[in-house]
Amino acid sequence: MSVTLARAEPSIAGVGDYLELMKPRVMSLVVFTALVGLLIAPGHIHPVIGFAALLCITVGAGAAGALNMWYDADIDALMGRTAGRPIPCGRVTPGEAAGFGFTLAVFAVVTLGLLVNVLAAALLAFTIFFYVAIYTVWLKRSTPQNIVIGGAAGALPPIIGWASASGALAVEPILLFLIIFFWTPPHFWALSLYRVEDYVRAGIPMLPVVAGEQETRRQILLYTLILAPLGVTPWLLGYAGLAYGAAALTLGACMIALALRVWRERNGHVASKQLFGFSILYLFALFAMLLVDRMSGGLMSHFAA
Amino acid sequence: MTVVSELMDDVDKPGTEVETGIRLTEQQLRARRARSIAIALALGAFVILIFLVTLVRLGANVQTPHI
Secondary structure, rough: OOOOOOOOOOOOOHHHHHHHHHHHHHHHHHHHHHHHHHOOOOOOHHHOOOOOHHHHHHHHHHHHHHHHHHHHHHHHOOOOOOOOHHHHOOOOHHHHHHHHHHHHHHHHHHHHHHHOHHHHHHHHHHHHHHHHHHHHOOOOOOOOOHHHHHHHHHHHHHHHHHHHHHOOOOOOHHHHHHHHHHHHHHHHHHHHHOOOHHHHHHOOOHHOOOHHHHHHHHHHHHHHHHHHHHHHHHHOOOOOOOHHHHHHHHHHHHHHHHHHHHHHHOOHHHHHHHHHHHHHHHHHHHHHHEEEEHHHHHHHHHHOO | EEEEHHHHHHHHHOOOOOOOOOOOOOHHHHHHHHHHHHHHHHHHHHHHHHHHHHHHHHHHHHHHHOO
C-alpha cells in the first residue's frame, strides 16, 4: 500500500483578503454600538483600558465574520452579493479562513478577560458562539426566523461595551440590545425583498422565499411599529434627555413612513431599497444622539460644578 | 497536484535530477511578505497594548494600594 500526500498550493491571500474576511462594514456597526455602550456606562474607565476593550470586541466581531464566511462559502458562491468574497473567489482557502477565525476569536476573548473583565469576555465569547453556531450553522439554513433570532448576536455589543466599563449589567444596555434586536428584521428583510433570487438559488429560507413578498412587507411593518417606540424608551425612562427623545421620535416616524411605503408597494423595490438604506442611518443616528446627549449632559454637569 | 510518493520514486532513479521543495511565484512571494509584515505589526501593537495596560493597572494600584 502506498501512502500519497497532497501538497497544498502556497497561499496568494493578501492582507486585504483577511481584512475582508472580518466583514469590515458589519464590524463598524459593532464597534460603534459597543463604543456607545462603553461611554454611557456609569463609572470611569481609563482610556487605555477602554481602547483595549473596544479592540477586543472589534477583533471578536471580525473573528465571527471570518468563521461565518468559512462555513457559508458554499452558499456565498451562489449569491451575487457574496460571490466576490475571498473564499468563493479562491483567494483564501476555507482552512485558512477557519484557522484565522478561531485564532482571533480565542485571542480576543482571552485578552478581553485578562485586560478588562471576565463578564465582558464571557459575553463576547457567547456572542461569537451565538453568531457562528446558532445563527450560521443552525438557523440560517433551517428557518425563516433566522435573522430574527440570530439578530441577538448583532445586538449584544452595546451590552459588552457597558460590561467592559462597569463590570455589571443594567436595564439601559438591555434597552439598546432590544433596539438593535427589533431593528434587524426590517433591515435584513428589506434587503432580502430585492435579493430574493439570490436566496432562492442558495436555498436559504429567507422570509420572502418561504412566506412570499406580501407577508414579508407586513412583518417589516409590524417590527418597525415595535422598533420606533422602543427607540424612544431611553428618553421615556429617563436615561436620555429631550434632544435624544426628539431625534428618536423623528427617526422612528421616518422608519414607520418608509415601512408603510414598503407595505403598500406592489411592483418594484424602490421603497424596500430606501428602507434598507435609511435603516442603517437610523441606527447610527439613534446611537450617535444617545452619545451626544450623554456627553453634553456630562459636560453641563462638569461646568455647573 | 503533486504527490510526495511520486517525488520519492523519482529520487531513486539514477541520473535524474529532481527539484525538491516548493518554488513560489512572484505573486505568492509578494503576498507572503505582506502577510508577514502585517503579523509583525499586529504583534508589535499587541506588545505595546500590554505594556500600556500594565502601566495603567500598576499606576492605579500604586495610587490606591490594597493593604
